[in-house]
Amino acid sequence: MRRDTIPYPTITWPEGKTFAFSAFDDTDLETMENAPPVYAFMRDLGFRTTKSVWPVRGSQTPKLGGTTCADPEYAEWALQLQDEGFEIGLHNVTYHTSSRSEILDGLEQFKELFGHYPRTHANHYGCEDAIYWGPDRTSGLQRAIYRTLTAVRRNGMPGGHVEGSPLFWGDHCRERIDYVRNFVYGDINTLKACPFMPYHDPLRPFVNEWFASSEGAHVDSFVKTISEARQDRLETEGGACIMYTHFGFSFFKDGRLDSRFKALMERLSNKNGWFVPVSTLLDYLKQQRGPHHITGRERRRLERKWILQKLRTRGTT
Ligand SMILES: [Zn+2]
Numbered sequence: 547m548r549r550d551t552i553p554y555p556t557i558t559w560p561e562g563k564t565f566a567f568s569a570f571d572d573t574d575l576e577t578m579e580n581a582p583p584v585y586a587f588m589r590d591l592g593f594r595t596t597k598s599v600w601p602v603r604g605s606q607t608p609k610l611g612g613t614t615c616a617d618p619e620y621a622e623w624a625l626q627l628q629d630e631g632f633e634i635g636l637h638n639v640t641y642h643t644s645s646r647s648e649i650l651d652g653l654e655q656f657k658e659l660f661g662h663y664p665r666t667h668a669n670h671y672g673c674e675d676a677i678y679w680g681p682d683r684t685s686g687l688q689r690a691i692y693r694t695l696t697a698v699r700r701n702g703m704p705g706g707h708v709e710g711s712p713l714f715w716g717d718h719c720r721e722r723i724d725y726v727r728n729f730v731y732g733d734i735n736t737l738k739a740c741p742f743m744p745y746h747d748p749l750r751p752f753v754n755e756w757f758a759s760s761e762g763a764h765v766d767s768f769v770k771t772i773s774e775a776r777q778d779r780l781e782t783e784g785g786a787c788i789m790y791t792h793f794g795f796s797f798f799k800d801g802r803l804d805s806r807f808k809a810l811m812e813r814l815s816n817k818n819g820w821f822v823p824v825s826t827l828l829d830y831l832k833q834q835r836g837p838h839h840i841t842g843r844e845r846r847r848l849e850r851k852w853i854l855q856k857l858r859t860r861g862t863t
Pocket of ligand 1: 573670
């Protein structure tokens with residue numbers, strides 16, 4: 547066995563399905579112009595994935611912003627997505643750094659609008675209240691390598707997970723949110739890259755469980771990851787894919803969907819896949835295999851694999 551080979555679990559998928567496919571959509575740059583056409587397309591093909599939102603409109607100029615749930619038309623549309631079976635997740639409470647009290651208010655606003663707290667979360671670029679982000683995504687030697695690669699000299703960001711920081715909200719993250727995203731890999735079969743997911747990391751106690759994703763940040767990387775050959779392999783391997791994407795990044799442009807994205811998703815929809823939101827998929831994996839506390843060895847493997855792939859692909863996630 548090669549040193550980096552991780553045993554790959556065999557999953558019996560529900561409803562006689564042969565594999566699973568989901569997506570976590572990072573809400574950056576989404577508007578009422580570019581997002582609803584993508585979701586109407588996904589819905590009509592039978593996909594029910596996870597869309598993140600910002601519950602609160604920011605008060606500062608964002609590095610990377612988009613529409614928030616403070617916009618009534620957008621909030622109504624997000625609620626409609628939830629009614630149709632899509633999951634609504636969190637992407638920090640807004641598009642810039644928020645204080646603890648702003649974060650707690652934002653979580654309440656999320657609950658007020660959607661009727662529950664978010665079950666899934668992914669950190670937003672540039673938010674210093676992010677949970678275990680920047681160099682804190684990694685440990686030990688991998689952290690030193692990450693800092694060198696990204697030219698981040700600090701030991702970490704102030705961080706939503708740092709007790710005593712004015713940005714601390716780790717206690718509420720643990721109390722409210724089930725799953726948080728960390729590593730993103732190039733292969734379509736996320737479960738093969740991270741067979742332990744969802745997993746708890748004892749070094750990062752404010753996150754209940756972590757999940758990994760597959761690279762699809764832009765429409766170009768998305769269609770590369772879900773190419774015909776890769777779709778077929780995901781099916782043969784009986785695997786699970788969670789795409790990490792930004793549907794606001796040119797999936798719908800100049801009044802139409804990207805033609806390659808359209809063709810590949812139509813092809814995928816004709817396969818015998820289980821097309822469910824991220825938390826539904828992770829709940830099922832956990833139910834099948836029981837909770838998993840990651841070991842030091844497993845963590846090192848995940849971190850090294852992620853760093854190597856970042857070097858190879860210059861991945862941004
Ligand atoms: Zn973002």
